[in-house]
Amino acid sequence: MELELNEIQEQVSRCIRCETCMDVCPSYSVKKEYAYSPLGRIDALEALLKNQVTENEEKSLLTCNICGRCTQVCPQNIQIGELVILGRNLLYTKEVIPTSRHKKIIESIINKENAVTRERNERVTYRDSAYRKYVESKSDTLLFLGCISSFFQENTAKAAVQVLNKLGIEFRLLQDEGCCGIFLYDGGYFDKAESVFKKNVERFESIGIKRIVVLCPSCYKCFGIYYPKLLGKFDIQVFHFVELIAQKVEDIKIRRLTADLGMDLILHEPCKMSRVMHITEEPRKILNSLGIRFKEFEENKEMSFCCGAGGGVRAYDMNLALGIGASVLKKANDNNIVTMCPFCTMNFNHSAKKNGLKTKAFHIAEILLSSLEVFD
Structure with a gap:
């Protein structure tokens, strides 16, 4: 705890109040209230250090998407998203959180192994017999569907499975996949996150998993950064779906043809893909190689727009998440969006x-499947 307090103090003391971060913050752009801005969150953290905890501090810290846009423009390189997570942990230790909604999600992750409060047998790998052969596979490569694709964005799960199958990539699925646990870590519930992380690692190691392919950038960040950070090490390789496809795209005989998918597309890059994992060229390589025409947002790559859902915001303030999402949709200028995240899609x-x-x-897996079907 002392290390966390020192980290918060050291970074917030560097803030020069230049307000550069205000213009790029998704929550502030929608709410136009100081508490929803990066500077408001700096103030909330300073208040926490003085043991001053009010509803304002809770609101300010729990409405941060941890998207990283503020850090991209900060002249002092203050890692506001990371500080927000530490601040949330302080709220947790002071028993200000979890909120009632957070409690339901936490209980679901621990008892039902998903973050969307559904029963285990509602998972797509239980309900659809088409997945059985992949569940029974002995491959050491795991396609990790994630909670959103397993319960809500089933088209993404089905498309990813079919694309990998068409490209001859061997993989397996887990019927009882479990949640990666990012909601717990981002929420500051470090003790609960560690427990879930350990359980998942034991499951992976018990069946000899050496590589994990994810459809969700949040799962990617969780496995790639949070697991080794909290557990000390994580020896399993982690790839996003687009990284794997980008390696194979040169083998696709139909490349450089024009796929008329009957829609105009604009490429959206999820926060954790562009600013955390720095994966920006792979989706462009794939779409260009297949001749799929797409447009770019005015702000892209490291300054890509946040969809509004991440960082626990959709669970805390649905209207804020949807408001941020709508602001991005309007910037799309009637083009349909192709993205790499099922949560963004939803x-x-x-x-x-x-x-x-x-x-x-649409998730890029859906677009790829459509283009492959065009050329079959």
Whole structure:
């Protein structure tokens, strides 16, 4: 705890109040209230260090998407997202959180092994017999579907399985996959996160998993950064789906043809892909190699827009998450969105429905499957 307090103190003391971060913060851009800004969060952290805890500190810290846009422009390189997580841990130790909604999600992760409060047998690998042969596979490469694709974005799961199968990539699935646990870590519930991490590692090691392929950047960040950080080591290789496909794209005989998918696309890059894992060229390589036409957002790559759902925001303030999502949809200018995250896909489509927008969002696995089918 002392190390956490020192880390918060050292970084917040470097803030020069230049307000550069204000213009790029997704929550502040929607709410226009100081508490929802990076500077508001700096103030909340300073208040916590003085043991001053009010609803304002809770609101400020729990509405941060941990998207990293503020750090990209900060002249002092303050890691506000990381500090917010430490601040949330302080709220947890002071018993300010979990909120009632957080309690339900935490209980679901621990008891039902998913972050979406569904029963185990509702997972797609239970309900669809088409997945059985992959569950029974002995491959040492695991396709980790993630909670959102397993329960809500089933088209993403099905598309990824079919694309890997079409490309001759061997893999397996887990029927009882479990949650990666990122909600727990990002929420500051480090003790609970460590327990879930250890359980997952034991499961992976028991069946000889050497590589994990994820569809979700949050799972990627969790396995790639949080697991070794909290557990000391994590020896399993982790890849995002697009990294694996980018390695294989030169083998696809249909490359450089034009895939007429009947829609105009614009490429969206999830926060954890572009700013954390620094994966920006792979999706462009794949789409270009297949001749799939797409446009770019004015701000992209390391300054890509946040969808609004991450960092626990959708669980804490649904309207804020949808408002941020709608702001990105409007910037898409009626182009349909292709992204690399099922959570982004879900939040964008929910935002579009709520705001009466025609824009649709697709995971890149769905677009790839459509293009492969065009050329079959």
